Amino acid sequence: MRALTWHGKGDMRCESVPDPRIEHPRDAIIKVTACAICGSDLHIYGGLIPEMKSGDVVGHETMGEVVEVGSETQKLKVGDRVVVPFTIACGECFFCQRGQYSGCERTNPDRKTAEKLWGHSPAGLFGYSHILGGYPGGQAEYMRVPHADVGPIKVPDGLSDEQVLFLSDIFPTGYMAAEFCDIKPEDTIAVWGCGPVGQMAIRSAFLLGAKRVIAIDTVPERLVLAKSAGAETIDFMQEEVYERINDLTHGRGADACIDAVGTEPETDASFDSRLDRAKVAVGLGTDRPHVLRQAIQSCRNFGIVSIVGVYGGFLDKIPMGSAINRGLTFRMAQTPVQRYLPKLMERIVKGEIDPSFVITHRAPLEDGPALYKTFRDKADGCIKVVLKP
Ligand SMILES: NC(=O)c1ccc[n+]([C@@H]2O[C@H](COP(=O)([O-])OP(=O)(O)OC[C@H]3O[C@@H](n4cnc5c(N)ncnc54)[C@H](O)[C@@H]3O)[C@@H](O)[C@H]2O)c1
Numbered sequence: 001m002r003a004l005t006w007h008g009k010g011d012m013r014c015e016s017v018p019d020p021r022i023e024h025p026r027d028a029i030i031k032v033t034a035c036a037i038c039g040s041d042l043h044i045y046g047g048l049i050p051e052m053k054s055g056d057v058v059g060h061e062t063m064g065e066v067v068e069v070g071s072e073t074q075k076l077k078v079g080d081r082v083v084v085p086f087t088i089a090c091g092e093c094f095f096c097q098r099g100q101y102s103g104c105e106r107t108n109p110d111r112k113t114a115e116k117l118w119g120h121s122p123a124g125l126f127g128y129s130h131i132l133g134g135y136p137g138g139q140a141e142y143m144r145v146p147h148a149d150v151g152p153i154k155v156p157d158g159l160s161d162e163q164v165l166f167l168s169d170i171f172p173t174g175y176m177a178a179e180f181c182d183i184k185p186e187d188t189i190a191v192w193g194c195g196p197v198g199q200m201a202i203r204s205a206f207l208l209g210a211k212r213v214i215a216i217d218t219v220p221e222r223l224v225l226a227k228s229a230g231a232e233t234i235d236f237m238q239e240e241v242y243e244r245i246n247d248l249t250h251g252r253g254a255d256a257c258i259d260a261v262g263t264e265p266e267t268d269a270s271f272d273s274r275l276d277r278a279k280v281a282v283g284l285g286t287d288r289p290h291v292l293r294q295a296i297q298s299c300r301n302f303g304i305v306s307i308v309g310v311y312g313g314f315l316d317k318i319p320m321g322s323a324i325n326r327g328l329t330f331r332m333a334q335t336p337v338q339r340y341l342p343k344l345m346e347r348i349v350k351g352e353i354d355p356s357f358v359i360t361h362r363a364p365l366e367d368g369p370a371l372y373k374t375f376r377d378k379a380d381g382c383i384k385v386v387l388k389p
Pocket residue numbers: 038039040041042043169170173192193194195196197198216217218219222236260261262263264265266269290291307308309310333334335
C-alpha cells in the first residue's frame with residue numbers, strides 16, 4: 001500500500017510499504033477514506049519526538065471502511081464506516097474502566113521507555129513514535145486497528161467523511177479543553193492558538209455556554225475564523241497579550257485560559273520565547289513553554305488553566321508562585337477520545353456543530369509530504385489538510 005513515512009526532521013515521504021494484516025483476534029483492518037495532518041504531527045515533522053525510526057508510518061486522524069476483522073471482534077462488521085480515535089485503549093484495564101482511555105495501561109508495549117521519561121506510561125497512540133507503542137499510523141491506504149471493539153465509532157448514514165473525521169482527535173481535544181474550564185454563564189475564556197485545535201476549543205467554549213471567548217494568534221486567516229465564531233481576537237505580535245486580557249476583564253484576568261499551542265510557539269513572540277529557543281537548541285531545555293507562562297499570568301485568581309497543547313519533557317520557569325498563591329487549577333491530557341465520541345457524534349448529528357469548517361486543503365495522499373510543509377509554514381492560507389487516499 002501507499003503510506004506517508006517519516007525519514008528524519010522535515011523529511012516525510014509517500015512510499016510503498018507492506019499492507020497491514022490482522023495480528024490479533026481483536027484487530028480490524030480499515031481501508032482509509034480520509035485522514036488529516038494534525039498539529040501534533042508537526043512535532044514529529046520538526047524532529048522533536050524521540051524514538052521515531054526511519055520509515056515509520058505516521059498519522060492519527062483517520063477514518064475508513066472496515067475490510068477485515070479478527071475472529072474475536074464483535075461490534076464491527078466488514079463494510080462498516082468508522083472513525084478511529086488516535087488513542088489506543090483496551091477497554092478493560094483500571095484506566096479504561098474509569099473512562100481515562102489515554103491512560104490505558106495495556107496498549108503501550110514499549111512502556112519501559114515511557115516510564116523512564118514520564119514516571120508512568122500512557123496509552124499507545126497511532127503513528128506517534130516507539131515511546132508510544134510504535135503503531136503504524138493512518139496516513140495510509142490501510143490501517144490496522146487494535147482493540148477494534150473499543151476505539152472506532154460507526155458513522156450514521158447521511159454524514160460525510162469531512163463532517164465526522166475530526167472526531168478522531170481535534171474535535172474531542174478542543175471540546176475537552178473547554179470542558180476542563182468548568183464554564184459558567186458569565187465566563188470569559190481565553191484561548192491561545194487559533195490552529196485547528198484552538199478553533200474547536202473556541203466553538204466548544206460557546207457550545208458549553210461561555211459568555212465571551214478571547215482568541216490569541218497572529219495568523220490573519222486564523223484570527224478571522226475565530227472572529228466568525230464570535231470570539232474577540234488578540235494578535236500577539238502586535239499587542240501586549242496580558243495587558244489586553246486585563247483590559248477586557250476589568251483587570252481581573254480570564255476565568256479560564258486554554259493553551260492550544262504547546263511546545264512550539266512562534267519564537268519572536270517575546271524575550272522568554274527567544275531564550276527558550278536558545279536553550280532547546282543547545283540541549284539545555286526540552287520545551288518552549290512561553291504560552292503556558294502567559295496563560296498562568298493572565299488567569300484570574302482561582303481560575304483554571306486548561307492545557308491541550310503538547311509538551312514533551314521538563315519545563316523551565318513555570319510561574320508556580322503565581323499559580324499557588326492565587327489558587328489556580330491546572331487540567332491537561334492527551335484526550336481520552338473514546339470518552340467523548342457518543343456525545344460529540346450526537347452534537348454533529350443534531351447540527352450543533354460541523355467540524356469541517358476548519359478544512360482549507362483537500363488532496364490525494366501523494367501530496368502529503370508537500371502539504372506537511374504548507375501546514376507547518378501556514379502558507380497558502382492553510383488551516384487544516386485532509387488527505388484522501
Ligand atoms: N492533548 C491532545 O490530545 C492533543 C490533540 C491534538 C493536538 N494537540 C496539540 O495541540 C496543539 C495545537 O494543534 P493544532 O493542530 O491546532 O496546531 P497548529 O500548529 O496548527 O496551531 C498552533 C497555533 O498556535 C499559534 N501560536 C504560535 N505561537 C503563539 C503564541 N505565542 N500565542 C498564541 N498563539 C500562538 C500558531 O500561529 C498556530 O496558529 C499542538 O501542540 C498539538 O500537538 C494535542
